[in-house]
Amino acid sequence: xxxxxxxxxxxxxxxxxxxxxxxxxxxxxxxxxxxxxxxxxxxxxxxxxxxxxxxxxxxxxxxxxxxxxxxxxxxxxxxxxxxxxxxxxxxxxxxxxxxxxxxxxxxxxxxxxxxxxxxxxxxxxxxxxxxxxxxxxxxxxxxxxxxxxxxxxxxxxxxxxxxxxxxxxxxxxxxxxxxxxxxxxxxxxxxxxxxxxxxxxxxxxxxxxxxxxxxxxxxxxxxxxxxxxxxxxxxxxxxxxxxxxxxxxxxxxxxxxxxxxxxxxxxxxxxxxxxxxxxxxxxxxxxxxxxxxxxxxxxxxxxxxxxxxxxxxxxxxxxxxxxxxxxxxxxxxxxxxxxxxxxxxxxxxxxxxxxxxxxxxxxxxxxxxxxxxxx
Amino acid sequence: xxxxxxxxxxxxxxxxxxxxxxxxxxxxxxxxxxxxxxxxxxxxxxxxxxxxxxxxxxxxxxxxxxxxxxxxxxxxxxxxxxxxxxxxxxxxxxxxxxxxxxxxxxxxxxxxxxxxxxxxxxxxxxxxxxxxxxxxxxxxxxxxxxxxxxxx
Numbered sequence: 001x002x003x004x005x006x007x008x009x010x011x012x013x014x015x016x017x018x019x020x021x022x023x024x025x026x027x028x029x030x031x032x033x034x035x036x037x038x039x040x041x042x043x044x045x046x047x048x049x050x051x052x053x054x055x056x057x058x059x060x061x062x063x064x065x066x067x068x069x070x071x072x073x074x075x076x077x078x079x080x081x082x083x084x085x086x087x088x089x090x091x092x093x094x095x096x097x098x099x100x101x102x103x104x105x106x107x108x109x110x111x112x113x114x115x116x117x118x119x120x121x122x123x124x125x126x127x128x129x130x131x132x133x134x135x136x137x138x139x140x141x142x143x144x145x146x147x148x149x150x151x152x153x154x155x156x157x158x159x160x161x162x163x164x165x166x167x168x169x170x171x172x173x174x175x176x177x178x179x180x181x182x183x184x185x186x187x188x189x190x191x192x193x194x195x196x197x198x199x200x201x202x203x204x205x206x207x208x209x210x211x212x213x214x215x216x217x218x219x220x221x222x223x224x225x226x227x228x229x230x231x232x233x234x235x236x237x238x239x240x241x242x243x244x245x246x247x248x249x250x251x252x253x254x255x256x257x258x259x260x261x262x263x264x265x266x267x268x269x270x271x272x273x274x275x276x277x278x279x280x281x282x283x284x285x286x287x288x289x290x291x292x293x294x295x296x297x298x299x300x301x302x303x304x305x306x307x308x309x310x311x312x313x314x315x316x317x318x319x320x321x322x323x324x325x326x327x328x329x330x331x332x333x334x335x336x337x338x339x340x341x342x343x344x345x346x347x348x349x350x351x352x353x354x355x356x357x358x359x360x361x362x363x364x365x366x367x368x369x370x371x372x373x374x375x
Numbered sequence: 376x377x378x379x380x381x382x383x384x385x386x387x388x389x390x391x392x393x394x395x396x397x398x399x400x401x402x403x404x405x406x407x408x409x410x411x412x413x414x415x416x417x418x419x420x421x422x423x424x425x426x427x428x429x430x431x432x433x434x435x436x437x438x439x440x441x442x443x444x445x446x447x448x449x450x451x452x453x454x455x456x457x458x459x460x461x462x463x464x465x466x467x468x469x470x471x472x473x474x475x476x477x478x479x480x481x482x483x484x485x486x487x488x489x490x491x492x493x494x495x496x497x498x499x500x501x502x503x504x505x506x507x508x509x510x511x512x513x514x515x516x517x518x519x520x521x522x523x524x525x526x527x
Contacts, residue, residue: 050503050504051502051503051504051505051506054504054505056513056514058489058514059513059514059524219477221426221427221449222426222476222477222478223477223478224427224428224429224476224477224478235449236449237449242452306397306398307397307399307402308399309399309400309430309445311429318429320429320430320445322430322432322443322445324434332434333434333435333514335430335432337429337430337432337445341481341482341485342478342481342482344481345477345478345480345481346477349477374504
């Protein structure tokens with residue numbers, strides 16, 4: 001008869017152990033690795049390991065001219081590609097003191113807001129999927145397709161557009177643009193109600209998100225958290241309000257602010273922002289002035305020696321572009337202050353003491369884009 | 376506080392701060408030893424309350440390495456840029472400010488990783504993007520890498 005080996009029984013409830021979440025875990029939405037220390041199923045602390053997709057974009061930019069840099073900014077936060085483009089374009093225009101035609105400002109503002117809706121739609125469908133609601137994923141992607149079709153018709157690409165150039169736009173929008181955007185808004189105003197019906201009011205979803213991962217206003221400021229994730233804590237940080245660019249000082253819109261700062265509040269922020277973005281587009285879409293789609297620009301753009309900084313509000317928060325120029329056609333140093341990088345730094349703080357399953361919900365509500373963290 | 380008043384205020388706190396001409400932001404170069412004390416005052420004093428560090432980065436200016444702090448107050452909405460320089464490229468260190476602004480912890484790790492500027496008293500100064508055994512600091516101007524950087 002075989003000898004029975006008595007293995008020592010470990011009490012997993014008391015002993016601390018580590019698990020790896022990622023780099024291939026579906027809920028990290030990309031190659032982010034979180035080393036989580038657990039006691040039972042309670043998160044003790046969490047260490048993010050970044051860099052799996054670090055391409056050294058800032059270093060690459062030091063060899064590129066400003067129009068070339070635009071193409072690299074698409075590849076940071078690819079769901080806010082247009083808004084990233086806009087940051088670099090506005091920085092160059094400000095440095096060269098170029099006035100862009102009014103038509104360009106209108107189109108840019110409309111497309112920035114379409115980008116924001118597009119990004120939040122994709123966030124919504126992956127948020128639902130992370131919590132086990134697969135239907136959301138199909139609903140979100142179905143409606144996102146409508147925006148991508150508008151983009152494709154006007155400038156040929158669906159994800160990495162590089163549509164803005166310093167001084168204007170790569171080409172004018174398609175003649176159907178106004179008609180299609182209006183049709184989309186009419187369509188999406190109906191569909192966003194479905195979003196609320198299927199997920200926002202869902203009891204299971206609310207049970208899993210309310211009171212989970214609370215971020216206070218003070219911590220949001222100190223950790224540099226921006227975007228809807230910070231506004232859920234009542235921290236007014238919308239760059240469009242505080243440092244307006246484009247037409248944001250001319251249109252009427254509300255900065256969506258929450259109070260609770262939990263996962264559900266962060267969810268509601270984005271739901272309301274989509275509606276607010278549609279309001280902005282509706283104010284502009286009928287008034288696009290006629291005119292040129294680009295200002296007259298020199299063939300080679302050399303920024304006068306000095307320092308420049310441009311802030312924009314992407315779908316995830318504040319993107320800052322800092323350029324040190326020595327008067328050449330390439331920047332001496334360029335820095336992208338990406339929203340996801342700062343937002344990630346707070347994850348350890350807000351997940352302590354929550355359950356491992358809540359970590360997925362909290363991560364989904366912070367809406368990380370990994371190439372934006374790593375750059 | 377407008378920029379003129381703010382300028383006076385900073386100079387009264389750090390008399391040897393060097394004012395630098397900049398079109399967009401009020402900019403000062405701060406001696407490395409005084410940065411941490413100044414940071415504590417900037418966040419705690421009510422008329423300043425610079426509570427939001429919206430960008431922290433490093434620049435290799437060839438002759439020296441520079442850390443640039445972009446600050447904003449969420450109550451008064453005034454902005455300020457501070458720079459700290461270290462002439463010693465190998466062992467130069469700047470005091471950390473991550474006890475003042477928590478966001479600095481990640482940003483300082485990034486600056487250390489890519490530019491090799493050390494931050495004294497940082498709780499967890501490791502490389503953040505690159506591998507632990509990576510040699511050199513890629514964002515420095517004198518960095519060469521024949522394998523990973525393609526020259527066109």
